[in-house]
Amino acid sequence: MRYLCSSILMLLLISCASYPKKNGFTVREVRNIENLYFSDTSKDYVYKANIEAFGNSFGGIFIIKKLGDEHHRIAFTTELGNKIFDFSFQGEDFKVNHILKDMDKKILINVLKNDFQVLVAQNPFIEKSFQKDDDFIQQASLHHKTYYYFLTEEKLKKVVRVGNGKEKVVFLFSEINDNIAQQIRISHQNFKLNIALKAL
Amino acid sequence: MRKLVYILFFMVLAVHAQSKMNTSEANALKATVKALSDETRTITADFVQYKHLDFLSNDIKSEGKLAFKSPSMVKWEYVKPFSYSVLFKNETLFINDNGNKSNMDMGSNKIFKQLNQLITASIKGDLFDASEFEVFYFKNDENSEVHFNPKDKQFAEFIQSFHITFNDKGEVQEVKMIEPSADYTQIIFSNRATNKPLSDAVFMQ
Numbered sequence: 047m048r049y050l051c052s053s054i055l056m057l058l059l060i061s062c063a064s065y066p067k068k069n070g071f072t073v074r075e076v077r078n079i080e081n082l083y084f085s086d087t088s089k090d091y092v093y094k095a096n097i098e099a100f101g102n103s104f105g106g107i108f109i110i111k112k113l114g115d116e117h118h119r120i121a122f123t124t125e126l127g128n129k130i131f132d133f134s135f136q137g138e139d140f141k142v143n144h145i146l147k148d149m150d151k152k153i154l155i156n157v158l159k160n161d162f163q164v165l166v167a168q169n170p171f172i173e174k175s176f177q178k179d180d181d182f183i184q185q186a187s188l189h190h191k192t193y194y195y196f197l198t199e200e201k202l203k204k205v206v207r208v209g210n211g212k213e214k215v216v217f218l219f220s221e222i223n224d225n226i227a228q229q230i231r232i233s234h235q236n237f238k239l240n241i242a243l244k245a246l
Numbered sequence: 247m248r249k250l251v252y253i254l255f256f257m258v259l260a261v262h263a264q265s266k267m268n269t270s271e272a273n274a275l276k277a278t279v280k281a282l283s284d285e286t287r288t289i290t291a292d293f294v295q296y297k298h299l300d301f302l303s304n305d306i307k308s309e310g311k312l313a314f315k316s317p318s319m320v321k322w323e324y325v326k327p328f329s330y331s332v333l334f335k336n337e338t339l340f341i342n343d344n345g346n347k348s349n350m351d352m353g354s355n356k357i358f359k360q361l362n363q364l365i366t367a368s369i370k371g372d373l374f375d376a377s378e379f380e381v382f383y384f385k386n387d388e389n390s391e392v393h394f395n396p397k398d399k400q401f402a403e404f405i406q407s408f409h410i411t412f413n414d415k416g417e418v419q420e421v422k423m424i425e426p427s428a429d430y431t432q433i434i435f436s437n438r439a440t441n442k443p444l445s446d447a448v449f450m451q
Binding site for chain 2: 088089090092094096103104105107109111113119121123125126127128129132143144147246
């Protein structure tokens, strides 16, 4: 019996091994980071979007606007201009200004909200810092979820949302110029939802 | 005092730059547009689209080409700043998103049917008999502006009002689609050519 207990415990420990441990990160002194990709209130951030969701693929125009401190608006329209959704993020508050009736489902809105919060969070709360090879990795907590921010050559290249030691959502930022990521990719690991954004 | 009167006078004038048409003016416009529409077999034009969202500093500008062939083949092709086209043909919507092709059957979708009707109308202008819209007529300098408000609630959630501006020849110059939130999409046409032979190949995807 005791053997069984300890083996279950061992199993739990192994499967729950933390994300940094599994990936061989080395602990470093905590340092804060800033996500500047959507931080300029004078800019309209406009992207061509391609969304693959559960076997369907569709496009549109994805728009992010910073309106003030911790205050962003995110909207998605068709190429012809019809608005699909329009969300406000202000501090801890989230508001749906508009969403097409067919998409007005709590579960879907929550997924989008969680994804977009990562894009607009400028100063994520850093709990721990790590290093692996040339990457500096910051463990952050955002709305009670754990994220790892990967910085290569001081540029934010990747964010991973982790749950139970496993990658749930991966955000990739590439072709970075002047604090603008020309390409952004959001990939969900546990269901088929991928969002690809290309700056216009 | 006299200054104030002048200012008030000009304010009133400014407000009245767009004035309501009387019934005979509206009927004359309908007749002009209908006559032009009846003899229109093809149209090609360039367009510039401005998407206005109240919270943005600037409207989002895109440009493209439009082709229409009677009775109801329409192709909108965006060329700048992205490559994207939609083709309305045989109750089907064909989409080419930078090489990724897909299509959608519009036959069963009321919203798409109305959208297609609006799009065809926005090119030909001939929409006055449609029972699905409340129609209002205005004069705007040399031009005429007609407002179409969808009666269908589901559609009105999408577009609250659809404004078409005609020149004195009855050609559509500008289309504005206004959302319930007051954000809008404005499309301005230029280089319009009517009844130029257009091969069916233009409407292939």
